[in-house]
Amino acid sequence: MVKAVVLGAAGGIGQPLSLLLKLNEVITELALYDIVNSPGVAADLSHINTPAKVTGYLPPNDGLKNALTGAHLIVIPAGVPRKPGMTRDDLFKINAGIVRDLATGIAQHAPNAYVLVISNPVNSTVPIVVEVLKKHGVFDPKKVFGVTTLDVVRASTFTSSISGSAPQGVRVPVVGGHSGVTIIPLLSQISPRHEFTHEQIEALTKRIQFGGDEVVKAKDGAGSATLSMAQAGARFSSSILNATVKGEAGIVEPSYVHLDADKEGGSQLRKTPSGVAKINSLGDINEYEKKLLEAAIPELRTNINKGVSFIADGSKL
Ligand SMILES: NC(=O)C1=CN([C@@H]2O[C@H](COP(=O)(O)OP(=O)(O)OC[C@H]3O[C@@H](n4cnc5c(N)ncnc54)[C@H](O)[C@@H]3O)[C@@H](O)[C@H]2O)C=CC1
Numbered sequence: 001m002v003k004a005v006v007l008g009a010a011g012g013i014g015q016p017l018s019l020l021l022k023l024n025e026v027i028t029e030l031a032l033y034d035i036v037n038s039p040g041v042a043a044d045l046s047h048i049n050t051p052a053k054v055t056g057y058l059p060p061n062d063g064l065k066n067a068l069t070g071a072h073l074i075v076i077p078a079g080v081p082r083k084p085g086m087t088r089d090d091l092f093k094i095n096a097g098i099v100r101d102l103a104t105g106i107a108q109h110a111p112n113a114y115v116l117v118i119s120n121p122v123n124s125t126v127p128i129v130v131e132v133l134k135k136h137g138v139f140d141p142k143k144v145f146g147v148t149t150l151d152v153v154r155a156s157t158f159t160s161s162i163s164g165s166a167p168q169g170v171r172v173p174v175v176g177g178h179s180g181v182t183i184i185p186l187l188s189q190i191s192p193r194h195e196f197t198h199e200q201i202e203a204l205t206k207r208i209q210f211g212g213d214e215v216v217k218a219k220d221g222a223g224s225a226t227l228s229m230a231q232a233g234a235r236f237s238s239s240i241l242n243a244t245v246k247g248e249a250g251i252v253e254p255s256y257v258h259l260d261a262d263k264e265g266g267s268q269l270r271k272t273p274s275g276v277a278k279i280n281s282l283g284d285i286n287e288y289e290k291k292l293l294e295a296a297i298p299e300l301r302t303n304i305n306k307g308v309s310f311i312a313d314g315s316k317l
């Protein structure tokens with residue numbers, strides 16, 4: 001039995017993500033939870049002829065508990081998205097409480113699950129999940145992930161749009177967090193190797209760091225990236241399942257994790273059945289990338305402290 005759970009399953013990300021998870025044949029049970037519409041989404045997906053049995057839950061009648069119980073993997077896209085003019089940090093006011101409450105449910109009903117956090121601001125919502133799990137004595141740093149895969153996906157697409165290479169074949173490590181300057185593309189490590197001018201590197205770096213803004217602007221008040229995020233979330237989920245269920249070795253995915261996941265530190269992950277097996281080092285980064293790192297650290301620290309303080313300063317648990 002492999003149970004996957006989507007919290008926020010009726011939303012712009014939640015629905016296509018649930019569809020893509022329903023197509024993943026490793027999953028045998030798919031539980032969809034939201035404060036609205038999740039039974040309808042579940043009924044719809046349940047007609048697709050893949051193995052996963054799909055169930056939908058709303059808050060009444062222990063909905064969250066029933067959705068979470070027995071979970072192997074939990075993905076969280078619950079919460080409000082940005083509108084033009086907002087930063088991801090502006091979402092903290094609403095989403096911090098939502099993520100805290102869902103994390104509390106996870107601590108109580110699925111303490112051994114892999115937890116994948118999509119809700120923004122990721123730089124702060126991941127620390128919120130970590131602190132809630134710690135308070136309940138069930139935190140395993142190898143099992144909590146901030147999903148930054150959309151940055152990796154964008155990096156491949158934007159790189160190939162300049163070089164003309166096939167986007168599926170381009171791998172770009174993107175490390176750090178998930179907002180603006182905390183997103184650090186390591187373009188010197190693109191595989192296969194690409195030669196770019198400094199101007200191209202600067203432009204590409206900016207585009208990857210602020211890719212989310214392009215979608216927010218184009219959607220013009222109707223939200224942020226949903227379909228590309230669903231694909232990215234399903235890809236990361238699939239990597240976790242391939243490592244932890246199928247036992248595939250050597251899977252490497254960038255993600256935003258607690259450094260205790262591997263005491264040696266670094267930032268690209270290598271996953272095994274226990275979750276994070278090793279955090280790879282940043283490798284040979286150049287002067288430009290060192291500057292990006294320097295710019296990212298203070299903002300990341302502020303974002304992390306904000307999440308940690310939110311739980312420490314007496315949010316109800
Ligand atoms: N990590 C990343 O790369 C990305 C993150 N995001 C973030 O993902 C989040 C969701 O975005 P969208 O799906 O576009 O928003 P949306 O508004 O379309 O969907 C959010 C869903 O969450 C549900 N929800 C609200 N409170 C809930 C609760 N307490 N429990 C369960 N469900 C709850 C809503 O009913 C809604 O169905 C936003 O915070 C957005 O910023 C968006 C794109 C990329």
Ligand SMILES: O=C([O-])CC(=O)C(=O)O
Binds near residue numbers: 088120213216
């Ligand atoms: O930009 C946003 O608010 C949504 C997001 O995280 C992204 O698209 O990378």
